[in-house]
Ligand SMILES: Nc1ncnc2c1ncn2[C@@H]1O[C@H](COP(=O)(O)OP(=O)(O)O)[C@@H](O)[C@H]1O
């Protein structure tokens with residue numbers, strides 16, 4: 001008999017409009033998230049350093065000298081760990097400023113989409129000039145602008161016939177508000193992400209202090225991601241953990257190349273669900289099943305890309 005349990009505690013938290021979550025930092029879960037993302041060590045260091053610089057330098061050096069906006073922008077294909085890195089970075093920064101009470105605000109990426117015509121620009125302006133500004137007055141904050149293309153849509157690609165004028169105005173509003181906040185609050189750091197950097201307005205990108213590409217994992221990274229995934233599952237299902245040390249492991253890892261980090265982990269889950277029996281008793285999943293699932297995922301990916 002499979003027993004199911006749910007944790008509803010975090011599901012219904014009262015947050016201001018346009019913000020879907022607020023967390024106090026540091027946060028142990030976010031630390032794990034940061035550690036779980038496999039990318040070049042240099043990239044993590046660069047991100048970390050830029051975020052620290054934001055909080056040390058912006059309040060001391062005038063913007064006429066260093067025109068910083070306090071925005072870091074992570075771009076790359078879906079599933080490469082951008083959102084995870086952004087959240088993990090927030091925790092990392094908080095730990096670097098020992099004792100500082102930094103909070104992480106996550107903007108609801110669909111605050112625009114859900115607004116009725118004519119309300120979009122107002123909703124965006126209020127979000128930045130009221131909600132975010134008020135939070136900044138209470139102390140240092142890091143604001144996650146996930147899927148920022150929905151907020152700062154490239155105005156040159158919108159046709160006035162097909163798209164409401166309001167989206168143009170909303171993008172204008174975002175840009176104006178970002179300038180305003182940069183001027184008034186040096187203790188804000190925005191971390192934005194996008195899977196579609198071409199859909200993001202150039203005026204937004206030019207305001208970013210650092211634009212970082214998060215690529216698909218290379219062969220080494222794929223191996224590490226798969227190993228980490230199997231080993232961690234191994235804590236609950238030891239037979240799966242032992243696949244990481246099996247003769248088939250390197251073939252499985254090689255099959256991961258071309259998949260993103262999310263797809264690699266999901267494919268392991270697919271392999272666990274290869275049959276009703278393995279789903280009910282994941283310890284019975286074999287390395288062969290994993291290899292088959294990875295091959296199928298790769299074939300699907302190729303089909304999708306063609
Ligand atoms: N480079 C990576 N290393 C390890 N895990 C990864 C990596 N990229 C993605 N993942 C896994 O995929 C999940 C989704 O990643 P996410 O941060 O939402 O990606 P994105 O925002 O780029 O679409 C993460 O929780 C993580 O488990």
Ligand SMILES: [Mg+2]
Pocket residue numbers: 082083084146147193
């Ligand atoms: Mg994301």
